[in-house]
Amino acid sequence: MTDLDPYISRVLQIGKLSLGGTEPVRIQSMTNTNTMDADATARQVIELYEAGCEIVRITARNVREAGNLGVIRASLENKGFDIPLVADIHFNPRVAEEAACIVHKIRINPGNYLDRQFFLAKEREHQHDFAPGDIREGITRLTDICREHGTIIRVGVNHGSLSERIMFQHGNTAKGMVASAMEFLEICRDNNFHNLVVSMKSSYVPTMVRANLDIVTEMKLKGMDYPVHLGVTEAGEGEDGRIRSAAGIGPLLAMGIGDTIRVSLTEDPVAEIPVAQKLRDHYADIRRLKKPSMPWTSEGKVRVPDLIKLTYPDHDYEEMAIIAAAEMSSLILKAQGNNYHISGDSGRLYPKLVLNILQATGVLITDTEYISCPTCGRTTFDIQTVLKEVKQHTRGLKNVKIAVMGCIVNGPGEMADADYGYVGAGKGKVTLYYEGKVIIKDIPEKDALKELLDLIDKTLPDRS
Numbered sequence: 001m002t003d004l005d006p007y008i009s010r011v012l013q014i015g016k017l018s019l020g021g022t023e024p025v026r027i028q029s030m031t032n033t034n035t036m037d038a039d040a041t042a043r044q045v046i047e048l049y050e051a052g053c054e055i056v057r058i059t060a061r062n063v064r065e066a067g068n069l070g071v072i073r074a075s076l077e078n079k080g081f082d083i084p085l086v087a088d089i090h091f092n093p094r095v096a097e098e099a100a101c102i103v104h105k106i107r108i109n110p111g112n113y114l115d116r117q118f119f120l121a122k123e124r125e126h127q128h129d130f131a132p133g134d135i136r137e138g139i140t141r142l143t144d145i146c147r148e149h150g151t152i153i154r155v156g157v158n159h160g161s162l163s164e165r166i167m168f169q170h171g172n173t174a175k176g177m178v179a180s181a182m183e184f185l186e187i188c189r190d191n192n193f194h195n196l197v198v199s200m201k202s203s204y205v206p207t208m209v210r211a212n213l214d215i216v217t218e219m220k221l222k223g224m225d226y227p228v229h230l231g232v233t234e235a236g237e238g239e240d241g242r243i244r245s246a247a248g249i250g251p252l253l254a255m256g257i258g259d260t261i262r263v264s265l266t267e268d269p270v271a272e273i274p275v276a277q278k279l280r281d282h283y284a285d286i287r288r289l290k291k292p293s294m295p296w297t298s299e300g301k302v303r304v305p306d307l308i309k310l311t312y313p314d315h316d317y318e319e320m321a322i323i324a325a326a327e328m329s330s331l332i333l334k335a336q337g338n339n340y341h342i343s344g345d346s347g348r349l350y351p352k353l354v355l356n357i358l359q360a361t362g363v364l365i366t367d368t369e370y371i372s373c374p375t376c377g378r379t380t381f382d383i384q385t386v387l388k389e390v391k392q393h394t395r396g397l398k399n400v401k402i403a404v405m406g407c408i409v410n411g412p413g414e415m416a417d418a419d420y421g422y423v424g425a426g427k428g429k430v431t432l433y434y435e436g437k438v439i440i441k442d443i444p445e446k447d448a449l450k451e452l453l454d455l456i457d458k459t460l461p462d463r464s
Contacts, residue, residue: 006256006290007216009227012195014152015084015104017054019197019259020227025280025287026260028229029269030057030088032375035065035072042075044269049083051273055260057086057107059376066098073102086154088376089113090161093138100145105152105197108142110180111161136187143193152195155184158233159202159211174211177202178218185224196226197260203234203371205248205361209333212252227259234371234405237266237387241372242275242318243325243353244360250326251333253283256292264374266387266404272374278322293330307339314344321353328357368397371418372404379406381424381445390422393453397460403433422452434459 011021019026029048033041035058045056060066069087076083087099087106093113100106146153157177170176177200188196198219200211212228219226232248235241245263252258263275286293310328312320324342331338340357342350358364372387373379387404394402403418421433425441430448432440432455443451 006292007220007228008225008290009259010194010225012152012197012227013150014055016082017084021259022288022290023259024284025253025258026054027052027273027276027280028055028057028086028260028262029053029272029276030059030262030374030376032269032379035059035061036068038068038071038075041072042079045072045076045083045085046079046081047270048273049081051270052277053273055084055086055105057088058103059088060095060099061090062092063095063098066095066102069099070102093142096142097145100142100151100153101149103151105154106146107154107156107199108184109156109158109161110184111158111163111166113138135183136190139184139187140191143188143191146195147193150195152197153188153193154197154199154229155181155188156199156201156229157181157211159200159204159207160233174200174202174207174214177207177211178214181215182218182222185219185226186222189224194226197229198226199229199231201231201233203232203244205232205244205329206333208232208248209251212257213255216257228257229260229262230258231262231264233264234373234403235264235266236370236372237384239318239321239356240360240370241265241267242322243356245275246279246322246325247329247357247360249279250283250323251330253279254286254293254326254330256286256290266372266374266384268384269375275318275322278319279326282323282326303336305338307341308335309341309343311343311345314346314348314350320344320350321356324350324353325357325360328354329361332358332361332363365399368394369401370404371401373406376406379424381406381428381430383424386422386449389449390452393449394456397456400456400460420452420456422448 009020012019031041031044033044035041048056073085085103087103089096089106089108091112096106096108157180159177162172162176162180166176166180170179181198198215200215202208230249230252232245235244249261261276263272265272310324312324314320328340340354342353355366359366375383383406390404401418403421405423407424423431425431428445429442430445431438432452434455439455440451
């Protein structure tokens with residue numbers, strides 16, 4: 001395959017909002033309130049909307065929470081807000097079917113939507129001898145409901161939660177992510193259901209970019225044109241989170257890929273919006289003209305000059321860091337054999353920013369690496385405070401990766417290659433991992449940080 005031609009998706013309606021085609025890139029975020037608290041959730045939806053968020057996702061962990069989405073939607077509409085709402089579903093098809101009757105869009109994760117609920121025992125017994133008709137029946141039931149109510153389905157694949165069946169066949173890889181998505185998309189197409197969005201997310205930037213390029217290629221080969229949602233999951237907080245998000249989202253927007261974006265930060269959800277706006281606005285002309293600035297080729301990386309100098313207005317450091325991360329990541333993913341200098345128009349050099357971008361793209365690790373999920377309604381502890389405290393006590397541990405995760409949905413999978421994991425295990429409880437294995441389960445939250453630091457002290461000297 002040669003240069004990837006511009007990918008022009010079909011246009012969908014999510015409420016009164018148009019999504020896809022040459023429409024502007026739509027900005028999304030997610031609430032972190034308790035879904036059963038309809039007033040608090042509606043207030044946060046409005047706060048996000050007024051900050052510039054166009055689509056808001058709300059977690060629905062069970063049928064009760066799915067039903068309460070109707071109360072939240074009615075509260076918003078009674079206040080005069082007609083905001084597209086998305087239900088975030090994991091594990092339970094019944095929850096998706098309930099929510100699909102209420103909200104504008106549902107997000108399902110193929111890795112845990114049907115496999116884990118019904119077929120895990122069969123999968124372990126037969127491994128690759130799996131009955132695809134069982135999955136087809138479940139998806140058909142969902143598409144029938146969504147067709148009746150005009151509901152969009154986002155087929156949202158996360159690198160950290162591929163099913164055991166997919167990993168047995170393809171490994172925990174970008175190829176496996178594509179296979180997981182295509183299985184769902186093809187069944188939906190067979191059902192003549194096309195109200196679909198696809199997303200391929202990972203906390204590792206090269207995997208996230210590769211999976212999105214491959215799913216777009218595969219969809220084009222199969223005659224599909226579904227809109228694409230972009231995001232780097234578990235990006236973190238502060239400058240680290242902004243740089244990692246921009247390093248994943250930016251190169252794809254530069255290639256004309258991406259119809260909606262979410263910058264997932266371990267912060268107040270409102271803080272995500274200006275970062276997403278900066279990325280969207282920077283690539284607005286590419287979006288409008290459909291002229292990618294960095295077409296992708298399958299022939300490998302190309303050579304560029306040994307030294308690349310990037311200069312930006314530096315009166316707004318955050319904006320400079322976001323755009324520099326996006327553009328430098330594009331070059332890193334495309335080129336080989338080069339060094340980078342970032343400078344401001346004031347003449348100041350930013351060597352630390354270069355190192356941060358190299359770390360975010362996996363090229364050069366010079367500090368402790370952190371992955372942490374964004375806040376959402378599934379998180380049962382103060383993840384923002386915990387992450388800051390973990391960073392405070394562990395900075396400077398080169399070649400050490402620490403994951404701070406809110407729940408088990410993506411936690412164990414996304415941190416599979418992390419050295420240490422701190423994962424929410426229910427209200428007031430935390431489970432610690434070392435090298436992917438559970439070390440201590442259900443620690444009281446008040447003791448978990450100390451236990452993590454003790455674990456690091458005990459095991460770190462053994463690392464070569």
